[in-house]
Structure formats: C-alpha cells, structure tokens
Amino acid sequence: MVISVPNNLTLRPPRLCVKLNLSQSMTENLRIGVPSKGRLAEISTELLLEAGLRFRRQDRSLFARVKEMPIDVTFLRTDDIPILCAEGAIDLGITGADLVAESGVTLVERLTLGVGNCRLAVCVPEEGKIDSPKALANQRVATSFPNVTQGYLSKHGVVAHTVKLTGSVEVMIALGIADAIVDLVETGSTLAANRLRILDEIGRYETVLIQNPKTSHRALCDRVVRRLEGVVIARAYSLLEYNVPAKKLAEAEKITPGYNSPTVNRLEDANWCSVRAMVKRGEVIGIMEQLEALGATAILETAIANCRL
Numbered sequence: 001m002v003i004s005v006p007n008n009l010t011l012r013p014p015r016l017c018v019k020l021n022l023s024q025s026m027t028e029n030l031r032i033g034v035p036s037k038g039r040l041a042e043i044s045t046e047l048l049l050e051a052g053l054r055f056r057r058q059d060r061s062l063f064a065r066v067k068e069m070p071i072d073v074t075f076l077r078t079d080d081i082p083i084l085c086a087e088g089a090i091d092l093g094i095t096g097a098d099l100v101a102e103s104g105v106t107l108v109e110r111l112t113l114g115v116g117n118c119r120l121a122v123c124v125p126e127e128g129k130i131d132s133p134k135a136l137a138n139q140r141v142a143t144s145f146p147n148v149t150q151g152y153l154s155k156h157g158v159v160a161h162t163v164k165l166t167g168s169v170e171v172m173i174a175l176g177i178a179d180a181i182v183d184l185v186e187t188g189s190t191l192a193a194n195r196l197r198i199l200d201e202i203g204r205y206e207t208v209l210i211q212n213p214k215t216s217h218r219a220l221c222d223r224v225v226r227r228l229e230g231v232v233i234a235r236a237y238s239l240l241e242y243n244v245p246a247k248k249l250a251e252a253e254k255i256t257p258g259y260n261s262p263t264v265n266r267l268e269d270a271n272w273c274s275v276r277a278m279v280k281r282g283e284v285i286g287i288m289e290q291l292e293a294l295g296a297t298a299i300l301e302t303a304i305a306n307c308r309l
C-alpha cells in the first residue's frame with residue numbers, strides 16, 4: 001500500500017519509537033509481564049511484592065524497575081501476555097491459563113498461582129432444545145475463545161458457526177445472535193441471571209506464571225519462580241501444632257501428614273508428643289475437629305508468611 005503525504009506536513013516520530021527505545025535500553029534485564037489493569041493486576045502486583053520484588057509503578061507507566069534486582073516489570077493487556085511471552089518480549093508473564101490455551105502458543109508453565117480458578121463451559125438456555133454436544137451442529141456459538149471452541153467442536157465432530165466476540169457473551173442468546181455460548185464460569189451467577197445452564201465443561205483454568213522457553217535469563221527466572229512458589233505455598237497452607245497422646249501419634253500423623261512429613265517432638269511427659277505439620281488452609285477447621293476427637297490438645301493454627309520447602 002502506498003500512502004501519500006502532503007508536502008506541508010511535518011512528520012513527527014510516532015510515540016511507539018519512544019517506547020521501543022525505552023525497552024531496548026532494558027534488554028539486559030529480565031522482564032516480567034503482568035496485567036495492567038483489573039483484579040489480576042492487583043493480584044500480580046501483590047504477589048511480586050510479597051516475593052520480595054520491590055517496585056513502584058508511576059501513574060500509568062508501562063514499566064517499573066525492580067529495586068536491587070536486574071528485573072523490569074512490564075504492564076500489558078492480560079490477553080497479550082501469552083503471545084508476547086512466546087515472542088520473547090517478556091521472559092516471564094502472569095496471565096490466565098485460559099488465555100494461554102486460546103493463544104495456542106508454545107510456553108513453559110512454571111507455576112499455578114492458586115488464584116483465578118474458573119471453568120470454560122458450553123452454555124445453553126435452561127429450557128432449550130440443545131441437550132448434547134452433537135446437538136450444537138449447525139448452531140451459532142458465541143465466544144471470546146474461538147480457538148478452544150473450535151477444538152472442542154472438532155473433537156465432537158460437530159460443525160457450527162462460531163461468533164467471535166471480546167466480551168458480554170452471556171447476553172448473546174437473549175439478543176438472538178447465538179444459540180449457545182462458550183464462556184468462563186466462576187460462581188455461576190452470570191449464568192443464573194441469564195437463565196442459562198452448563199451443557200458441557202471444556203476445561204478448568206487458573207492464573208499461571210509462564211516462561212519463554214528460549215529466555216536467556218534462566219537462572220534469574222528460576223530464582224523468581226522459587227520466590228513466588230514460597231509465597232503461593234505459604235498462602236495455601238497453615239502451620240498446625242498440637243499435643244497428642246503418644247499412643248495416638250500414628251493416627252494423628254494420618255490426619256496431618258504434613259507437606260513432606262510432620263515434625264514430632266517428645267514432651268516431658270513421655271506419654272505425650274508435640275506435632276507440627278503444614279495443613280491446607282481450607283481443611284484446617286475439619287482437621288482440628290478430627291484431632292480434638294482423637295484426644296489432641298493445645299491445637300494451634302499459625303499463618304505462614306513465606307516458606308522454602
């Protein structure tokens with residue numbers, strides 16, 4: 001395509017040049033791409049800060065330098081992070097595994113971050129005629145995940161018309177644009193509000209840390225992964241301590257096997273032991289009840305701020 005420019009027009013360098021120069025000056029540093037806005041942006045920033053990567057984003061700047069480490073944090077659109085990581089613009093990225101699946105690019109998934117759990121599901125009207133994947137044949141399916149949807153339809157040997165959208169997919173059946181949708185389901189309240197039901201689940205996803213397979217910062221990537229892993233595990237587990245009669249120790253150890261194995265100490269009274277074990281946070285209350293029923297006493301839960309296991 002030829003673009004003619006009027007003689008009296010002075011061309012200014014596009015803004016992109018400024019950004020490119022800035023990024024070129026940082027090529028020596030490892031780059032971590034994180035979502036620039038929304039809940040995932042907050043989650044990612046919190047996680048990195050807890051892992052000791054100290055940085056401050058100024059206003060709506062696209063970059064922030066990490067203090068005392070050769071790392072730059074780059075703020076990006078969440079759905080661009082998989083492709084930018086695969087292309088090498090960033091070495092590590094935080095994004096949704098659903099977006100990684102949709103992008104179809106080759107990446108290394110280093111860590112699941114224990115947040116953003118959701119399902120991608122085929123949804124249909126509560127009282128509609130579509131009652132199986134096969135019944136999607138020749139129907140209109142609205143989605144922001146056309147590639148994953150196409151893969152699902154092909155797997156079932158179904159040809160349907162995919163309507164590609166970037167949001168508000170859940171209202172498309174009511175608007176008469178689609179007969180079914182493929183959308184993310186978290187609590188299910190959006191489905192209920194739109195009188196839809198799940199026909200089939202395509203996959204379960206959560207927020208992940210991804211890595212460019214060809215990064216030149218392997219050692220530093222590993223260090224960041226270990227730091228984040230410490231925070232993720234610490235958030236998922238509590239430390240449970242209790243005293244239990246020595247004769248009940250074997251049973252208690254079955255209830256609290258720990259992350260690797262529980263720490264057991266003898267008390268001054270030889271008939272009693274003190275046990276310390278990591279327990280999944282969501283299971284603590286039930287486990288406390290089981291231990292109490294076994295005869296354990298002084299059962300204490302302590303939050304773990306960080307860990308290396």
Ligand code: PRP
Nearest residue numbers: 167168170183184185186187188189190
């Ligand atoms: C997602 C998804 C659903 C909703 C599901 O939308 O597309 O609409 O969350 O959550 P629920 O099961 O808890 O109701 P999101 O808020 O991310 O915005 P979007 O509609 O622009 O995709």
